[in-house]
């Protein structure tokens with residue numbers, strides 16, 4: 001019997017595991033893949049979590065993370081805005097970052113069931129029973145959902161998720177191209193936007209969110225890119241000049257930004273499982289790490305019998321709302337301006353005429369630096 005079982009070993013799940021293991025609790029992560037592996041993500045991490053990651057043992061400089069402190073935004077037609085990034089961030093691939101955190105977790109004694117996904121969960125009295133497709137059943141006092149944006153687990157645990165009007169997909173490449181290491185650029189196109197920024201080993205991450213409808217009547221992703229993304233002259237230049245380092249892109253469907261429950265049937269949700277901020281904000285990873293840290297602090301109190309389950313859940317929901325609800329809402333409102341020819345043009349023209357506005361907009365979707373003491 002484990003103190004805690006975590007479904008999904010991304011940034012949220014790994015953070016909960018590391019924090020609980022540091023307090024000598026027994027933890028199991030059930031993860032669908034085996035590390036290291038690629039994941040759809042823009043790979044720009046806000047500095048909100050940099051001190052924390054370094055505190056738990058990540059040597060970001062040694063791993064080759066880029067330092068990013070400038071932002072470029074273009075409209076669908078290519079009108080441009082530059083802004084400094086006050087808090088800034090860094091670029092590192094999820095392949096490297098998640099793998100390094102996995103190694104830290106293993107060293108702390110966290111157990112992993114890899115290449116496994118859950119089939120069923122139930123709680124009998126105070127014990128959770130989790131069945132996996134590896135034909136095993138694990139037991140724990142606490143169950144954490146950190147399976148990211150995927151909907152499959154939501155269906156297994158019968159968690160209702162509100163419908164979203166527009167369906168989105170995410171696509172990622174690693175590329176090689178001459179591009180400033182301190183800059184993150186966000187280029188709008190009809191029905192989406194595409195980010196580009198430096199990661200380790202002189203590579204760049206090129207990642208976009210697109211309305212799934214963009215694929216309609218296209219032979220595939222390539223034709224969609226040529227017909228739709230290339231209308232932005234910056235994207236046309238990037239896509240035609242870059243050397244693509246993957247054989248095929250990483251793709252994820254069913255990306256939803258709707259509000260989700262933070263606790264379902266006593267399962268504590270962290271990271272994207274609790275709610276995904278629109279990628280344009282560039283801090284979904286920070287929110288995953290922060291919510292994982294926050295969950296671990298309260299779960300520690302529960303496992304020490306300082307609070308009961310009802311208090312744990314109430315406090316977690318309340319802390320989550322205080323810390324992240326407004327940021328996610330603002331991200332959703334901002335996304336409405338993006339991916340449309342006219343509104344992206346008007347927004348960038350306005351932001352260019354009021355240079356003090358862009359830093360305020362950026363700040364409104366970001367939080368404070370994670371205080372880990």
Ligand SMILES: Cc1cc2nc3c(=O)[nH]c(=O)nc-3n(C[C@H](O)[C@H](O)[C@H](O)COP(=O)(O)OP(=O)(O)OC[C@H]3O[C@@H](n4cnc5c(N)ncnc54)[C@H](O)[C@@H]3O)c2cc1C
Nearest residue numbers: 008010011012032042043044117148170271272284285288
């Ligand atoms: C297109 C796009 C671009 C983005 N760009 C950025 C960016 O530049 N910066 C930023 O900060 N954020 C970005 N984000 C958001 C960021 O990727 C997420 O917020 C972050 O990865 C959330 O971490 P997580 O741990 O909640 O989920 P994840 O990192 O997705 O981890 C979930 C884990 O659960 C596993 N899993 C899933 N289902 C199961 C199952 N059934 N059983 C077992 N394991 C399972 C998965 O394999 C995965 O490892 C972007 C998102 C999108 C869609």
